[in-house]
Amino acid sequence: MNTLTESAESASELIDARIEALGDWRGDMLARLRALIKEAEPEAIEEWKWRGTPVWSRNGIICTGETYKQVVKMTFAKGASLPDPSKLFNSSLDGNTRRAIDIREGENLDEEALKALIRAAVALNKTTARR
Template sequence: MTDKPDSEQIDDIIAQLSGWKHDAYVALRSAIRAGDPDAVEVVKYKKPSKPEGVAFWTHDGDLCFIDVLKNTVRLTFSKGARLPADALFNTRLDSKVVRAVDFAEGSRVDEAAVAAVVRQAVELNTAG
């Protein structure tokens, strides 16, 4: 257990990364913040296999989270299945709840597109 604020714990998660995974994570965090400057950063799901936890962004409920997998950095929108269809999503397409986009080595993060989907997610959460 740590006494650090969640945003500093996310800084620590980023500091553990290198290369393209680090760059993708930083770009995604920047895009999320641009899409909703009022989003709250929260670290959830700390467990022995992932003691650092998973970074979430919330605004009247969960918006999205970033998870680092073996070959990708995945941005998952918690209510993605209810968001307008968007070319950004490339995984979890048959889920009834979430939608995600995987970024692999060599992928470019379209920060404007991510920020736009974040704004859509905020609208969905705040609509009730």
């Protein structure tokens, strides 16, 4: 087995463990976000970076999935360059590069709009990928 495959499997296992360890709505939400990312971009690669942050990539980082006491945060690496007609971004709005979505317990998630945002992030990564 090659190192890239082993790393991806290890990251997936670490994300599984994080979801299980949370054991509450945050774990459920992180699992749902993960599923939506895979639905929107089946070739997304799961990574584990920066001291324990789930990261999804395809030709560059798509987004991260961070968990805090009150929110699950999806941070899009190039969010400031993405169209957001459904106004999903509600955090990190002042930055020049990233944008984030803070999801609180009990909030409804516009899953179709989120998948469109994920696809837009992948498309942007493809156009800006180093060759």
